[in-house]
Amino acid sequence: MATKHLLCNLRLEDPMGGENSLPRCHIGILSIAAHASESGCLTEVIDGDADGLQDMEVFERICSFSPKLVGFTATQATISRVLLLCEQVARSVPGVVIVLGGEQATFTAERLLSDNRSVNAILTGEGEIPFAMLAAQLSLDSPVDFSGIPGATYLRANAMQQSAPAWVLINPAP
Numbered sequence: 118m119a120t121k122h123l124l125c126n127l128r129l130e131d132p133m134g135g136e137n138s139l140p141r142c143h144i145g146i147l148s149i150a151a152h153a154s155e156s157g158c159l160t161e162v163i164d165g166d167a168d169g170l171q172d173m174e175v176f177e178r179i180c181s182f183s184p185k186l187v188g189f190t191a192t193q194a195t196i197s198r199v200l201l202l203c204e205q206v207a208r209s210v211p212g213v214v215i216v217l218g219g220e221q222a223t224f225t226a227e228r229l230l231s232d233n234r235s236v237n238a239i240l241t242g243e244g245e246i247p248f249a250m251l252a253a254q255l256s257l258d259s260p261v262d263f264s265g266i267p268g269a270t271y272l273r274a275n276a277m278q279q280s281a282p283a284w285v286l287i288n289p290a291p
């Protein structure tokens with residue numbers, strides 16, 4: 118069976134304690150999952166915001182999936198809960214590679230990595246091509262190597278590394 122990979126979004130908690138009125142699918146991770154799956158690396162999405170899942174339910178789904186690669190998207194509003202979940206997933210899924218992406222992670226990449234050792238890399242910028250390349254690497258059971266993944270910020274021997282910037286998607290006219 119083809120290796121499967123995961124992308125996750127967490128439910129947005131209303132600071133006023135109310136319920137979200139609109140279910141929201143995260144467009145960015147849907148686009149990445151579609152691109153990776155089309156490239157031959159089957160990638161599924163767990164969207165806690167769209168499906169009204171509590172973080173514990175997202176965690177249980179991740180564990181039952183037993184992925185090799187999990188990517189989380191984050192906003193300023195969800196980043197602290199995302200990081201908590203990364204720790205839990207790293208402890209519970211042996212050998213899993215955890216990456217973060219999206220606006221918030223992109224602009225705070227170095228600090229996030231220094232402070233959170235359960236996160237293996239931040240994929241900055243647009244995630245379609247970098248995530249698909251990483252998924253392809255892991256699907257072949259290759260050891261993880263972020264140096265050739267565009268947009269990756271990661272630690273090697275405690276030193277911050279940055280690969281070449283991620284490509285901007287070019288959508289050729291039909």
Ligand code: B12
Binds near residue numbers: 142166188
């Ligand atoms: C459309 C939009 C919305 C829509 C849909 C959002 C959605 N979840 O898809 C709605 C109206 C629902 C919305 C809601 C909110 N939004 Co909004 N939104 C936008 C907007 C205008 C465009 C986002 C978009 O769809 N881009 C197109 C898609 C394809 O790109 P993307 O989502 O950025 O994802 C790409 C990359 O970021 C990256 N990526 C993203 N996640 C990941 C994960 C991994 C693992 C990897 C590798 C890469 C990766 O790859 C993706 C594909 O190229 C941006 C501003 C902007 N111009 O980017 C603000 C923006 C993202 N929103 C923002 C905020 C604050 C919110 C809310 C928290 C507001 C609120 N208080 O309710 C909620 C959060 C909802 C949620 N849980 O996601 C902020 C985030 C700031 C921050 N530092 O966190 C932004 C940047 C606006 C701003 N400048 O303040 N939003």
